[in-house]
Amino acid sequence: MRRRGRVRSARCERRRVRGRHHRGRSGAGRHHRDAAGGSRRRSCLREPEHEEPDEGSRSQRCRLRRDHRVDRARCLHRRDPSVAIRHRADHRRPGRPRRHHPESPVMSTPALPDPALPDPASATSMRTHRCGDLRREQIGETVSLCGWVGRRREHGEHLAFVDLRDHSGITQCVVDNDVDVRSEYVVRITGVVRDRPAGTVNESLPTGEIEVGECTVEVLRRADPPPFPIDARADGVDENIRLQYRYLDLRRERMQRNLRIRAAVNSAVRTAMERQGFVEIETPMLVPSTPEGAREFLVPSRKEPGSFYALPQSPQLFKQLLMVAGVDRYYQMARCLRDEDLRADRQYEFMQMDMEMSFVTQDDVLDAVSESVLAAAEAATGERPPPIERITWLEAMNRFGVDKPDMRFAMELTELTDVFASTEFKAFAGAGSIKGIRVPGGADQYGRNQLDKLTDRAKSLGAKGLVWLKVTDGGFDSPVAKFLSDAEAADVRTRLEAETGDLLLVVADEWATTCEVLGTLRNDLGRPPVHEGPYRYVWVVEFPLFVGIDRDSGRPKPGHHPFTTPHPDDVDKIESDPMAVRSIAYDLVLNGWELGSGSIRIHEPELQRRVFTALGISEDEAARKFGFFLNPFDYGAPPHGGFAFGLDRLVAILAGEENIREVIAFPKTQSGADPMTNSPVSADPKQLSELGLKVLPPAT
RNA sequence: GGUCCCGUGGUGAAGUCUGGAGUUCACGCCGGCCUGUCAAGCCGGAGGUCGCGGGUUCAAGUCCCGUCGGGACCGCCA
Numbered sequence: 045m046r047r048r049g050r051v052r053s054a055r056c057e058r059r060r061v062r063g064r065h066h067r068g069r070s071g072a073g074r075h076h077r078d079a080a081g082g083s084r085r086r087s088c089l090r091e092p093e094h095e096e097p098d099e100g101s102r103s104q105r106c107r108l109r110r111d112h113r114v115d116r117a118r119c120l121h122r123r124d125p126s127v128a129i130r131h132r133a134d135h136r137r138p139g140r141p142r143r144h145h146p147e148s149p150v151m152s153t154p155a156l157p158d159p160a161l162p163d164p165a166s167a168t169s170m171r172t173h174r175c176g177d178l179r180r181e182q183i184g185e186t187v188s189l190c191g192w193v194g195r196r197r198e199h200g201e202h203l204a205f206v207d208l209r210d211h212s213g214i215t216q217c218v219v220d221n222d223v224d225v226r227s228e229y230v231v232r233i234t235g236v237v238r239d240r241p242a243g244t245v246n247e248s249l250p251t252g253e254i255e256v257g258e259c260t261v262e263v264l265r266r267a268d269p270p271p272f273p274i275d276a277r278a279d280g281v282d283e284n285i286r287l288q289y290r291y292l293d294l295r296r297e298r299m300q301r302n303l304r305i306r307a308a309v310n311s312a313v314r315t316a317m318e319r320q321g322f323v324e325i326e327t328p329m330l331v332p333s334t335p336e337g338a339r340e341f342l343v344p345s346r347k348e349p350g351s352f353y354a355l356p357q358s359p360q361l362f363k364q365l366l367m368v369a370g371v372d373r374y375y376q377m378a379r380c381l382r383d384e385d386l387r388a389d390r391q392y393e394f395m396q397m398d399m400e401m402s403f404v405t406q407d408d409v410l411d412a413v414s415e416s417v418l419a420a421a422e423a424a425t426g427e428r429p430p431p432i433e434r435i436t437w438l439e440a441m442n443r444f445g446v447d448k449p450d451m452r453f454a455m456e457l458t459e460l461t462d463v464f465a466s467t468e469f470k471a472f473a474g475a476g477s478i479k480g481i482r483v484p485g486g487a488d489q490y491g492r493n494q495l496d497k498l499t500d501r502a503k504s505l506g507a508k509g510l511v512w513l514k515v516t517d518g519g520f521d522s523p524v525a526k527f528l529s530d531a532e533a534a535d536v537r538t539r540l541e542a543e544t545g546d547l548l549l550v551v552a553d554e555w556a557t558t559c560e561v562l563g564t565l566r567n568d569l570g571r572p573p574v575h576e577g578p579y580r581y582v583w584v585v586e587f588p589l590f591v592g593i594d595r596d597s598g599r600p601k602p603g604h605h606p607f608t609t610p611h612p613d614d615v616d617k618i619e620s621d622p623m624a625v626r627s628i629a630y631d632l633v634l635n636g637w638e639l640g641s642g643s644i645r646i647h648e649p650e651l652q653r654r655v656f657t658a659l660g661i662s663e664d665e666a667a668r669k670f671g672f673f674l675n676p677f678d679y680g681a682p683p684h685g686g687f688a689f690g691l692d693r694l695v696a697i698l699a700g701e702e703n704i705r706e707v708i709a710f711p712k713t714q715s716g717a718d719p720m721t722n723s724p725v726s727a728d729p730k731q732l733s734e735l736g737l738k739v740l741p742p743a744t
Numbered sequence: 745g746g747u748c749c750c751g752u753g754g755u756g757a758a759g760u761c762u763g764g765a766g767u768u769c770a771c772g773c774c775g776g777c778c779u780g781u782c783a784a785g786c787c788g789g790a791g792g793u794c795g796c797g798g799g800u801u802c803a804a805g806u807c808c809c810g811u812c813g814g815g816a817c818c819g820c821c822a
Contacts, residue, residue, distance in 0.1 A: 194783095195781095195782070195783065195784085197780090197781045197782060197784050197785090198778080198781090198784090199778055199779050199780070199781065199784080199785090200777080200778045200779060201778090201779090202779060203778090203779040203780070203781085204779095204781090205780075205781050205782065205784085207782075214782095216781085216782070218780085218781095220779085226773095227772085227773095240780090241780065243780085244780055244781075244782085246781095246782055248782085249782080252782085269754075269772070269773060270754090270755095270772090271754055271755070271772095272754080272755050272756090272772090273755075273771075273772070273783080275783070276783090277755080277756080277771075277783075278755085280755085280756060280757095281755065281756075282750095282751085282755090282756090282814070282815095283814070283815075284813075284814050284815090285755080285814095287814095334822095335822095336822045337821085337822045338820085338821050338822075339820080339821085357821090357822095360822095382821060383821095384820055384821040385819085385820060385821080387816085387817080387821090388815090388816075388817095390821070504747075504817095504818070505818085601822075602822055603822085604822075605822050606822075713813090713814070713815085714814075714815065714816085715813080715814085717813095719813095719814095
């Protein structure tokens with residue numbers, strides 16, 4: 045009872061302390077943000093009423109997200125991509141003794157630990173094992189674990205189960221004294237590994253056969269209750285709150301796993317590139333602004349007020365100059381920055397595996413990149429994908445309507461132009477291209493309302509309209525059925541292999557529009573979540589050299605960039621039929637996500653001149669805009685080509701995530717803000733004056 | 745620049761269409777009970793300026809306008 049009294053008083057005191065602490069913490073948080081200064085939007089964020097998280101996601105989205113999470117977990121369990129990462133200890137040779145002297149110094153982890161050796165990341169001066177390490181082999185050993193207190197299950201004064209958690213997993217510790225430990229306290233627990241009593245094994249935990257008993261608990265740091273549970277339930281928490289407390293979000297298994305998949309991918313990519321003789325070379329972050337491409341982040345120069353650096357949107361020009369420099373094979377895990385609007389698959393800053401090689405053809409580049417991507421996939425999933433297939437851009441457009449086809453599902457575009465060659469139906473007559481897709485069993489799933497929405501969607505994508513046909517036993521249920529001849533109706537049915545109950549969607553327009561609209565609808569209606577089904581890697585090759593006409597200048601726009609080599613078979617057409625010229629440019633696509641792109645570059649001045657001319661760029665303009673880049677070629681540029689793929693996207697898909705923010709430790713929101721650091725913040729007037737800058741009042 | 749969805753105790757939701765007292769549910773938190781639990785259980789309690797501002801109304805979480813914040817998408821991303 046004496047002890048209980050102590051506990052009570054300790055808790056009472058804690059309650060008092062906690063009350064003050066809470067207020068103090070909130071105040072401190074505001075103070076911190078106040079110190080950062082900011083615009084009206086940010087000062088609004090700092091208001092007390094905004095201090096507490098107050099934004100919740102809506103039911104449907106959340107339910108979907110939760111369901112998705114469950115499915116994903118199942119799926120991952122099935123494919124088992126992360127076991128090697130999560131439970132590296134499993135790979136230890138049984139019987140090999142573990143080091144468990146608290147004094148044992150442990151040096152830094154090698155980049156590629158030999159899985160056959162004891163994991164050097166395990167023991168430290170303070171612990172003998174990580175929380176996910178212990179198995180039946182350790183029974184009888186006295187161990188020390190360090191970590192955060194997860195769930196506690198108290199059964200009166202002499203028995204409490206504490207789930208001790210670190211990045212590696214959870215171990216149940218049986219505490220029979222009354223130390224006051226609460227959620228997320230940082231503790232060190234020393235005790236003896238023992239068998240769990242019969243019937244109490246937890247099969248859902250890798251450590252579930254054992255527990256640590258006779259525990260001595262040292263509280264290393266008390267902690268306030270977290271704003272959300274540090275487990276899978278936080279998947280449903282508003283992302284803004286997760287980002288505000290990212291350091292807590294990252295404690296969760298899912299996020300730890302994602303960080304480690306990312307590290308494994310990085311490591312595998314580096315190894316694969318180095319094995320192939322590529323040299324990692326860093327290129328500058330402060331670079332000149334380049335005339336073409338994405339909007340750049342500008343960095344003002346202090347030494348030269350009024351002049352600016354740009355942050356690189358890619359190391360493109362440097363890597364090509366490295367080829368001129370005779371490096372032969374370059375690669376870099378390159379941070380790239382683009383000031384364009386953010387999306388689920390786009391952040392301001394992102395990582396690319398950037399590479400370039402000399403004296404090569406397309407096959408050499410594709411082989412080298414494939415090796416690196418497949419090695420990364422194997423590292424993350426434990427399974428090496430089959431060789432990557434190739435299709436041409438034209439085939440991708442015709443069959444899937446997009447240049448980044450998701451080939452995990454069918455619903456391919458079907459050619460119908462010839463069916464309606466002499467149609468009476470005005471909407472189809474004279475259309476450049478008519479194609480359709482079949483939504484199996486879609487007739488019942490799509491009511492009038494949804495079909496109207498699909499039509500709106502098609503129109504917003506540039507189509508003049510959308511024809512829908514519900515397949516019935518005798519024919520079509522459709523507003524346009526009466527305009528189709530019997531022969532046309534029969535042909536449509538046969539071509540699309542339509543069966544009763546299907547929904548058919550038909551678009552008639554210019555070829556590009558028809559493809560694009562149906563390709564988008566195909567994705568809208570048929571695309572599975574990114575983590576489902578097989579991984580379908582595909583090289584899309586033979587991109588057109590020019591795509592579309594620039595609205596402002598009236599010139600053709602380069603499909604990849606203006607230094608891309610035209611396809612040798614099409615070089616003759618650069619002047620006569622530029623839009624028909626293919627290029628040696630290629631994209632790598634995974635499950636409908638563009639992972640990256642590359643090309644064989646032009647290294648001959650004459651060909652470059654012809655392409656510039658086709659692009660409407662005069663010699664003067666070329667010299668002015670690209671001289672700094674192309675003049676070095678005159679000192680001897682080797683034939684070369686390269687590629688870059690986005691690591692964030694690759695990791696996201698391999699981790700089963702729909703959003704690259706989930707595989708970035710500290711991402712930005714869609715508006716480009718970081719709720720944790722509250723960036724961006726307004727600049728100190730002194731900084732501005734040093735840089736010779738003045739902020740204009742907001743235009744109204 | 746545009747379209748759409750969403751802001752309700754610490755967290756997630758219901759309530760909003762059809763205005764009538766801050767109502768409800770789950771988790772968490774605080775206290776009590778509890779010796780084999782494992783997202784423990786039982787009992788009790790605290791906690792909200794319904795994002796913010798304006799309007800309509802006798803009356804607004806609910807209707808209208810604006811605004812801030814989050815998300816998805818179009819434009820943009822050579």
